[in-house]
Amino acid sequence: MSNQTYDAIVVGSGISGGWAAKELTEKGLKVLLLERGKNVEHVKDYKNATTAPWEIPHRGRNTVEMIENHPNLRRDYVLNELNLDWWAHEDESPYVEEKPFAWFRGYQVGGRSLLWGRQSYRWADVDFEANLKQGIAVDWPIRYKDLASWYDYVEKFAGISGNKDGLDVLPDGQFMPPMAMNCVEKDVKERMEKHYEGKRRLIHARIANITEPLPGRPGCQYRNKCWLGCPFGGYFSTQSSTLPAAMATGNLTLRPWSIVNRILYDKDTQKATGVEVLDAETMETIEYKSKIVFLCASAINSAQVLMRSATDIWPDGLGSSSGELGHNLMDHHFRLGASGTVEGYDDKYYFGRRPGGIYIPRYRNLNGEKRDYVRGFGYQGGASRSGWSRGLAEANIGGPLKEALTEPGPWSMGMMAFGEILPYHENSIRLSKEVKDKWGMYALVMNAEIKDNEIKMREDMKNDAAEMLEAAGVKNVSAYDSGYTFGQGIHEMGTARMGRDPKTSVLNGQNQVWDAKNVFVTDGAAMTSSAAQNPSLTYMALTARAAAFAVQELKKGNL
Secondary structure, three states, X not given: OOEEEEEEEEEOOOHHHHHHHHHHHHOOOOEEEEOOOEOOOOOOOOOOOOOOHHHOOOOOOOOHHHHHHOOOHHHOOOOOOOOHHHOOOOOOOOOEEOOOOOOOOOOEOOHHHHOOOOEOOOOOHHHHHHHHHHOOXXXXXXXXXXXXXXXXXXXXXXXXXXXXXXXXXXXXXXXXXXXXXXXXXXXXXXXXXHHOOOOOOOEEOOEOEOOOOEOOEOOOOOOOOHHXXXXXXXXXXXXXXXXXXXXXXXXXXXXXXXXXXXXEEEOOOOEEEEEEEEEOOOOOEEEEEEEEEEEOOOHHHHHHHHHXXXXXXXXXXXXXXXXXXXXXXXXXXXXXXXXXXXXXXXXXXXXXXXXXXXXXXOOOOOOOOOOOOOOOEEEEEEEEEOOHHHHHHOOOOHXXXXXXXXXXXXXXXXXXXXXXXXXXXXXXXXXXXXXXOOOOOEEEEEEOOOOHHHHHHHHHHHHHHHHHHHHOOOEEEEEEEOOOOOOOOOOOEOOOOEOOXXXXXXXXXXXXXXXXXXXXXXXXXXXXXXXXXXXXXXXXXXXXXXXXXXXXXXXXXOO
């Protein structure tokens, strides 16, 4: 067993881990960045990013073999020939579903920063205060003012395109110019906002796709191939942004194929001393020492590492003294909304393939309104014209078919709702006592579901979408609910929540584990509630904030 020492160890190289590595190295610390999967080098390893459709064996469609071999991935869009090796394989990394749970994981350098939807929204005071005001779960130990400057900081570096809309429920940020709405979206916006007298707003999507160059990143090319890796650095990822910055300091050591089994803990000092790693290729066990540990493996994996740590002191793991470790699991429930056709505009089109469309911020249960549920939801969507693939359903053949497909088809407009899930203690994960993964580690058991509050909310999520489209003049409107399986939102949160009291939370207001103050958890595990907005921008802000605090505390000798 070999031993090596660093100032800091960062576990996980996704959105949070990349930020931790960047911030800590730029502040002078020698950092070891551990990733359980393979290395993916920027540009070089984006093997399908510039591949033509006719060069792909099955044109990106799922084969019978893929469907049979990936029972979890086939539940949603993530099963795709083009980037299949960027999703964790169920055979290697199984889990147990006590209740239906879709867990989509990205095990490689960059993690799901290579695969995320890039919707980037700040949270507001209404989000941070909701638990306290409604007597739900525990109070967040921070408020918007504690993160505002950190939102500024991470937005400027990551590159977020969007518009300043002046909304209390969705604070403005440091934006690059937004990607323009098309003509239909502009008109739907005008008619909808007029109908609701400005109480409901349709705004530009705020996305981590840059519209102006940043160092080493010429910008978005409007190809809409983000999920394949972007050679142009058009969107924020570890590879395009934080990893190059960390590497440039000369202070970073990146080690892929490194599965962290547990955090090493000294009960006398009540601090972590490093981590124990299993080399995923050689099966060698290695110990790495450090002064601080940043756990950024994603909400569920971070909780799993804590559960395997310091079990000689706490049988349920490091951070479990409150009884909350592994509990309060959240996601965003979605897969419902409405769509319809838009008449006219046959002489109009739009430039390229935008990676984002429109967003309708939360409007329910605000300003004194009370529904038969708490919290709310927002919508993502947009308008477009159908392309050549519509010809598959046409009756024409030969010349008439080709002629018909030389022009784009009719316009349509759609929106999908994303709703908040409350932090229920009983929505939880735990270590299996029987099922193990490829490397001999016990798998996780998932026990989570949406409850009455979310089920009631879904009625409004579906019906409101249809109502808004009809109010905006959209025709043939059809509402839908495709059903939701917990985890499908890929926004796992809450398994090691922040709080004000070590008796009811795992982390304090600086993202430190109450039971080991030199261990920081800054990914989705830290979230105390889920809000309705996408959470990744908040992970970035929390991570940058925690890193600055950690370095200050190190200099003071407090860690």
